[in-house]
Amino acid sequence: MEGLFFRLAWRNVWRNPRRSIITISAVASSVVFAVFIQSLSRGTRDGMIDNLIRHSTGYMQIQDYRFQENPSMDNVFFYDDRIVDRIRQATPSLDLVLPRIDTFMLAAGEQVSRGAMVSGIDADKEHRFSNIRDYTIKGRFFTPGEAGAVIGRGLAERLGLGLGESLVLIGKGRFGMSASGIFPIVGVVDHPLPKINQQVVYLPLETAQALLSAKGYVSSLQLVPGRKTNTESIAGAIRKELENEDLRVYTWQDFMPEFLNYMKIDMAGAYLMSFILYIVVGFGFFGTVLTMTMNRLKEFAILLSIGMSRSRLAVVVLLETFCISLIGVICGIVAAFGVICYFYRRPLELKGNAAEALIERGWSPELFVSFAPDLFYVQGIIIFFIAMAVFLYPLIKISTLDNLKAAKS
Amino acid sequence: MPVVQTEKLSKIYNLDSMPVHALQDVTLSIEKGEFASIVGPSGSGKTTLLNMLGGLDMPSSGSVWVNGRELSGMGDRQRIQFRLWNIGFVFQHYNLIPVFTAWENVSFIMLLQGRDKRAIEHRTNQLLEEVGLGDRKHARPAQLSGGQQQRVAVARALASEPRFILADEPTANLDTKAAMNLLDIMARLNNDKSVTFIFSTHDQRVTQRARRVICMVDGKIVGDERHER
Ligand SMILES: Nc1ncnc2c1ncn2[C@@H]1O[C@H](COP(=O)(O)OP(=O)(O)O)[C@@H](O)[C@H]1O
Ligand SMILES: [Mg+2]
Numbered sequence: 001m002e003g004l005f006f007r008l009a010w011r012n013v014w015r016n017p018r019r020s021i022i023t024i025s026a027v028a029s030s031v032v033f034a035v036f037i038q039s040l041s042r043g044t045r046d047g048m049i050d051n052l053i054r055h056s057t058g059y060m061q062i063q064d065y066r067f068q069e070n071p072s073m074d075n076v077f078f079y080d081d082r083i084v085d086r087i088r089q090a091t092p093s094l095d096l097v098l099p100r101i102d103t104f105m106l107a108a109g110e111q112v113s114r115g116a117m118v119s120g121i122d123a124d125k126e127h128r129f130s131n132i133r134d135y136t137i138k139g140r141f142f143t144p145g146e147a148g149a150v151i152g153r154g155l156a157e158r159l160g161l162g163l164g165e166s167l168v169l170i171g172k173g174r175f176g177m178s179a180s181g182i183f184p185i186v187g188v189v190d191h192p193l194p195k196i197n198q199q200v201v202y203l204p205l206e207t208a209q210a211l212l213s214a215k216g217y218v219s220s221l222q223l224v225p226g227r228k229t230n231t232e233s234i235a236g237a238i239r240k241e242l243e244n245e246d247l248r249v250y251t252w253q254d255f256m257p258e259f260l261n262y263m264k265i266d267m268a269g270a271y272l273m274s275f276i277l278y279i280v281v282g283f284g285f286f287g288t289v290l291t292m293t294m295n296r297l298k299e300f301a302i303l304l305s306i307g308m309s310r311s312r313l314a315v316v317v318l319l320e321t322f323c324i325s326l327i328g329v330i331c332g333i334v335a336a337f338g339v340i341c342y343f344y345r346r347p348l349e350l351k352g353n354a355a356e357a358l359i360e361r362g363w364s365p366e367l368f369v370s371f372a373p374d375l376f377y378v379q380g381i382i383i384f385f386i387a388m389a390v391f392l393y394p395l396i397k398i399s400t401l402d403n404l405k406a407a408k409s
Numbered sequence: 410m411p412v413v414q415t416e417k418l419s420k421i422y423n424l425d426s427m428p429v430h431a432l433q434d435v436t437l438s439i440e441k442g443e444f445a446s447i448v449g450p451s452g453s454g455k456t457t458l459l460n461m462l463g464g465l466d467m468p469s470s471g472s473v474w475v476n477g478r479e480l481s482g483m484g485d486r487q488r489i490q491f492r493l494w495n496i497g498f499v500f501q502h503y504n505l506i507p508v509f510t511a512w513e514n515v516s517f518i519m520l521l522q523g524r525d526k527r528a529i530e531h532r533t534n535q536l537l538e539e540v541g542l543g544d545r546k547h548a549r550p551a552q553l554s555g556g557q558q559q560r561v562a563v564a565r566a567l568a569s570e571p572r573f574i575l576a577d578e579p580t581a582n583l584d585t586k587a588a589m590n591l592l593d594i595m596a597r598l599n600n601d602k603s604v605t606f607i608f609s610t611h612d613q614r615v616t617q618r619a620r621r622v623i624c625m626v627d628g629k630i631v632g633d634e635r636h637e638r
Contacts, residue, residue, distance in 0.1 A: 004520050011508035298503050305465055305500075307493025307569070308521055309486065403465055 009319035027328025041270035047368030058222035090241035105171030109159035120208025139187035148186035154198030321391035418471035449625035455609035497566030497574035556587025573605035
């Protein structure tokens with residue numbers, strides 16, 4: 001019996017192949033669009049956050065509580081094995097602890113000078129987290145304690161300096177001591193974040209500490225958790241451990257409030273677009289279903305007349321709907337997968353004003369797509385239910401159908 | 410007991426507040442094994458009467474009994490179920506499910522009744538042979554001529570083993586040869602198996618074959634004759 005209903009439904013689906021294919025394509029393309037909108041929005045957000053975390057803020061940092069307000073050498077803190085041990089004891093799931101000493105200085109070439117962000121780093125450890133060495137386009141990264149600088153390509157161009165040439169750094173060290181030095185440029189990096197690329201001067205940690213009269217001091221410790229997900233719990237554990245000190249734990253969210261706000265608006269926009277899409281899709285289906293139903297009222301009337309119950313008739317139409325929606329959604333998910341694959345390999349690059357707006361904020365002007373599986377099935381399910389909901393119309397029609405009027409029409 | 414019986418059956422349609430008496434006080438009784446035709450000019454109420462007999466429409470007043478059961482006392486669902494088991498229908502057109510083959514159209518109604526599969530297969534084959542379509546079992550309605558489609562419809566109507574078969578102008582869309590062929594089949598089924606047929610027509614050729622001719626004008630029965638053929 002059920003087999004027969006299914007056979008009837010299946011044949012009805014293919015009774016007008018052209019119309020069915022159009023309907024299926026409509027369902028499928030709405031899935032593709034819906035997935036694409038969401039994937040782009042989520043992917044771009046995640047991609048940018050990932051980029052910022054990896055190349056700028058890290059997942060979390062320990063800083064003196066005054067450093068955010070006043071990032072001067074007065075607000076650095078002493079760094080040795082003891083503090084690392086304490087942190088590691090508080091939470092065992094830390095991968096890396098990256099010491100850094102960051103400050104703003106004046107960088108000068110032969111003709112020009114610019115503001116620069118001088119960053120004293122442990123290059124080996126940094127590389128393990130952010131693959132910083134891979135961005136070297138000229139020369140090499142320094143060895144620990146070497147008196148050599150690695151400079152962002154943007155800054156090098158602004159200063160008109162190349163490999164092997166001398167970079168002058170002038171600024172303020174600890175206790176207001178003046179800090180200045182000349183360093184040969186041993187490497188140039190093309191940093192993926194435009195803002196950093198235009199400002200950064202990397203020095204070996206010890207070299208920077210010496211320059212800034214801050215031997216043994218750092219401005220921040222970047223903490224790399226073993227797993228991304230437990231950032232909050234790690235931060236919590238360390239907060240407890242450092243409760244009575246001047247040190248604070250900041251997570252990546254604390255460093256990019258502006259960005260996260262911007263992204264919230266962006267995501268809201270994506271949801272709005274999806275919502276509009278759903279409405280358009282719903283009305284589109286409704287048109288098809290309306291004509292489909294009207295064309296078949298006579299047939300429904302005959303079936304009722306010969307003794308097929310309304311509920312059985314409804315089951316058949318429901319099966320038809322189910323088949324069309326399901327085929328459409330599956331095709332759509334497959335197609336969406338292809339589309340997302342394509343844009344995954346070739347991220348969309350923004351041009352013009354939009355791109356500049358992003359670069360100005362220090363974010364890269366690329367739109368990434370997300371492969372998160374929930375995007376596919378959530379959008380698939382939403383479109384499926386929209387399609388099914390619209391097909392409720394014939395069901396209502398069947399339940400109220402007057403077989404005589406229908407047979408006459 | 411008559412298979413179907415009416416008492417003072419009336420149907421009034423209100424068209425633009427002008428009442429149309431499609432049926433007026435029709436009292437009629439049809440026994441098992443009859444081969445009855447309802448004749449009359451267009452608009453005389455033939456279709457309306459057949460719809461009442463088949464429980465497809467409800468009277469304004471009066472009653473219809475099928476096998477002793479009053480139709481207007483039933484609910485919608487019950488009436489549909491009742492039709493499935495008790496009444497066979499052959500309509501003027503749009504009879505068959507277009508996506509089903511002749512064979513499937515005939516077996517469908519028995520599947521709705523929930524009969525045994527083996528029995529359905531056997532009976533479907535047998536019925537299609539009887540209406541002369543043993544070789545067109547797997548053709549879809551669109552691949553059949555009008556006469557062949559009506560023969561499938563008769564086989565389907567018969568399949569459910571109803572108490573009687575209602576046919577509303579079954580030959581109206583057929584040429585003479587196909588019409589006569591369909592009537593031959595109906596007459597043979599009536600003769601050999603005592604299948605009760607009630608059919609409407611305004612075709613003289615068809616009327617000649619009937620053994621009872623009920624004549625209608627303006628919603629009233631004006632003649633009821635029996636002939637030996
Ligand atoms: N649904 C309806 N609404 C209004 N009037 C109707 C309806 N059905 C039939 N009639 C009227 O009832 C009368 C009988 O119609 P019908 O039974 O179809 O006649 P026949 O089948 O003999 O041609 C006609 O006058 C017709 O116009
Ligand atoms: Mg009529």
